[in-house]
Amino acid sequence: MNDPSTRFRWVLLLASLVTIGYLVAAALRENFLAEWYTLQKEYRQLLQSKASDDQGRALARDFRIELKQVSVPQLKAVDRCVSCHNGIDDPRMTGVRQPHAVHPGDILKNHPADRYGCTICHQGQGVATSFRDAKGDDVSWDYPLLTRELTQSSCLACHDVERLPRQQVALVLEGKKLFDEKSCASCHKLGGRGGTLGLALDNEGAKTRHQLIMVNLKPPYTTWRWHQAHFRDPGGVVAGSQMKNPTVTEHEALALTAFMLSLRQRDVPESYLAPDKIEQKARALHPQPLSGERLYRNYCFACHGDGTYGRWDTTFRRFIPAVRGPSLLATADPAYLEAQIALGRPGTQMPAWDARAGGLQPDEVKALVAYLGKSGGILSGKTGIFDRFAQNDNAPVLARGDANRGAALFIQNCAGCHGVAGHGGVAPELANPTFQQAASDAFIVTTIRNGRRGTAMPSFQPRVPGARSLSDAEIADLLAFIRALGPAARKPQTALVPNDLVKSGGSR
């Protein structure tokens, strides 16, 4: 009769043979078929072929085929790139194929791999032992290998980029310049200064792919591809984005991307920081105030353009006033403008810019206002435009009239643009608390009388014979109604006007 355990012996035999086979196959695959193994063998042959003197021959002889790594505990890096990139510091390794080639440039003279590792500059998964894993552009690693042109964005971890040789950080510098030129800080804070419509960018370079919306991109999903696409078409990358298209070329988008990647708070030990970086950090504690023109370009240009005409913004669905319009500047006093800038217009896209909000110092606000007053254009050549304020035509201060009659007049003449309750939209928001607090009665009266050149606000007392005109009494009624729109009637809970601003004139 048959032995009940024959089949088990067969199974045992087969299973054991399969086991041995796979164990051996795994050992082979890991050691002799590994990428780094074959590459090191190639490199040894290269060393032998390039050995022209004793030293060269000694190097070829002493070259061991084993896993190599650079361990830099201070930078929390264990970089195994050197298992394949064996020739990075051998000047003879030119004209050979990668990964055997020598490191380009003379970066390694000041940044020896033993002390810095590789990933501090190049990012990527340093612990990996194959190139595909080292690239790290899939879900297994947060910071993939940077492309060649973007590697310079890592320099800012230890250096003040302004003090480096220009050609080595050209892209980052260009990006920084574009950032100011395109007035990105109008909406995005950097270093605590800027608008609030967009996200603060201080640590933008540290973002991983999971913190950016990738749904409108194609793989590979890296942060720099996102930035490049986003700069070219913000609304296409982020649905519903309020960001204006900065209209940049591909190269400019790349430069801006390099700048974005450089914005990264890194925890680098002090012994690794360059002296100029330490100086830069010290300087940042006491920033030099910028000129009015620079301030306007950095923080206002994105929305207000050159400021000489008002416009309807389709994204914000709101009217953007002409802040350098001659009519405004003719009627507004510096205190009014400072208040508007410092406090913003709550409820609209105009943020507050004072030191606690947008980050501008008081003297910077003043400089900005002075710049506005110096606007060229129609009234170029006129200095001291604010002097006109007190001497405006037909500008006796009117006492407030009857708000009920004013309501009817408002509906007829003003509500079409300013909204029934003065909430603006097509025209400025008269019910806005900042406006109400900062604008004086005379300002309102003069504006109604004279209109605003360059905008849709007509003059309601035109000195044209036969044209329709409001009487002084009617304007006084309107004034009363407009005042009733805002919260000026009661003392506000929070002081909207900081002490260091000149208090607005006018009666309440």
Added chain:
Amino acid sequence: MASTATRPDRTTATQEFLHNLRLLPRTLKDAWFRIGHTPESEREVSQATFHNLFLHIHSVRVHVRTLAPAFTLGLGLISAASFVVLCITGVLLMVYYKPSTTLAYDSIKDLHYVVFTGRFMRNIHRWSAHVMVVAVFLHMARVFYTGSYKKPREFNWLVGLALLVLTLALSFTGYLLPYDQLAYWATTIGANIANSPRELTDAIGISTWFDPGGFQKRLLLGANFVGEDSLIRFYVLHVFVLPVLLIMLLGVHFWRIRKDGGLARPEEPMGGPAEWGGSMKRVFEPLATKTYGLMALVKGRRPTVNRGPENTVMSWPHLFWAELAVFMLTVAICLILSFYSDAPLKELANPAVPENPAKAPWYFLGLQELVSYSAFMGGLLIPLIAWVGLALIPFLDRRPGGEGVWFGTPGERRVAWQSLLFGLLTSVGMLAFTVNFGWLRNWFPRIHQLWIIAINPGSILVLLYAGWSLLVLKRKDSVRLAAVALFTCFLIGFTVLTYFATIHRGPNWQFYWWPSQWPVH
């Protein structure tokens, strides 16, 4: 006796010494193997089994049915073998793994990239863990369907249930150790399932004074969130506490098998017909008129050829061949899987970036689906009901008969098929309904949470299964068949829910037909 009596004449002490040195290999072997050679007679075989520390947990003889693969499918052995593989690979991994939130992830990367065989060891560890979990579930099903829990094996069934819980706990604690995104968020989900009593205590407003959910969660995590304390706790549980408990209970489990009389088998006369592994063959047909007959021609001195009493064979070598074969088969399968498929490792755990979808380990995904309807029901009550129900089976179905054979009771196979169909239709139907129409909160946004705890897809499925089982109880007039109905329903329900939550739930726990359709973030 003088020592010279044993020494041949004219040999000196030096010669004796050299002679003994030369014989060293043989004398060592003889000292180890008490009989000095591989056992030959049955008596020697019995002694070999009996006197060996590791082998004597087996009985000296086993019934032939123990060796029949189609009976047990070797599932118990597969579970034990994969556990052995897990222990060995686990210890090897422990040489390099560092249980600290700052070091764990890097140590796993090192294991993968630089440690010799590290990648392979980790893959084997992961795959054999999956194999073990699947095997213990299938083993439980096998034991149930062959009625092998009946007297006197009720206690062993309970030990087996405890082993099931320990296996799942081992798998769950091990899941956190790599401390990557998968691990972190799966543990967060698991801890929140432990927190599920909160749903009930919140709904009745007593959470401030009585919060077993929060207690469980804090006990598990050592904090309110997954962090260093959780990691070290899970590590201690995973490498020491749970394995020790498991090994102790495994010992009890194996010992009980023996004391309960070996694996369950049906009553049989001596010898047995061919379909039970016997070897008797009809040589001729007996005539009806004959009053005597030659019954069979056998070789050997006993009626059962090559069989001992009660149709048994010697453990050595047959059972040990079988065990070795199953062990190596398990090892070979784990190796093949590990060679081709790497254990996953995502980015370092980042509490600021939740995985979407954040999924528990696959064997908890069925639970997670139920938890998505009601945390308390799905996380606590239904698993508890299932587990207690399983434990009660041997005590509610006490009628002997039908054990040791698949579907041994008449009508059992039919009931099983019907229950499979019923369970499949109801669970798939319930899922389809909730996917298309939502549930109470969608239709009545202000409804009190207690209603949802009471009436949700999970509780409805439980009621349906219970109802079906009662129906079978009444109609077929058999406790065993009712048990078969209920067990089958739960098994298929668990499978369907696990499959559904694995494949068809995507980001935000929305329904998708295939993972390829999941939206990119």
Added chain:
Amino acid sequence: MPDLTMPAGSRLDPPRVNRRSFLSLAAIGSFFGAIGVALAGALRLPNPAVLPGPVRRFKIGFPDQFAVGSETRFEQESLFVFRDAEGVYAISAICTHLGCSVARAPNGFACPCHGSKFDLRGDVQAGPAPRPLPWLEVGRAADGQLIVFADNEVPEGTRFRV
């Protein structure tokens, strides 16, 4: 009473329980083979393929930065580099007693911690130090700089010819 002991080789003998067949040998052999291969791999695992921690290997500069007769101290790397007519050599500045950094003394080195004194070759002149200051291996890196392998000791007097 029939003799119940069977003659050897009878047809009616029960077969031996341990049928030694080629299959059994092969099965058991391959089983132990598999265990053996697995064990070999498992035993190799604890042997680190790469040593953790930074390798103590320092590039110290180009040979012409070291004039003949010069001595340079490298604080951070804890070593002295000398060059004489025969070549370049490096002596460790870590006292062999308990690890303090030795200072340069008029005729050699002196350790401020427990008073060990060494001569210019590193031999112990006085104090509790048990053995001389080790001489460290000097080599040349691929880019031409001198490189000190601070983990490798070389016999006293070994110089690297440049």
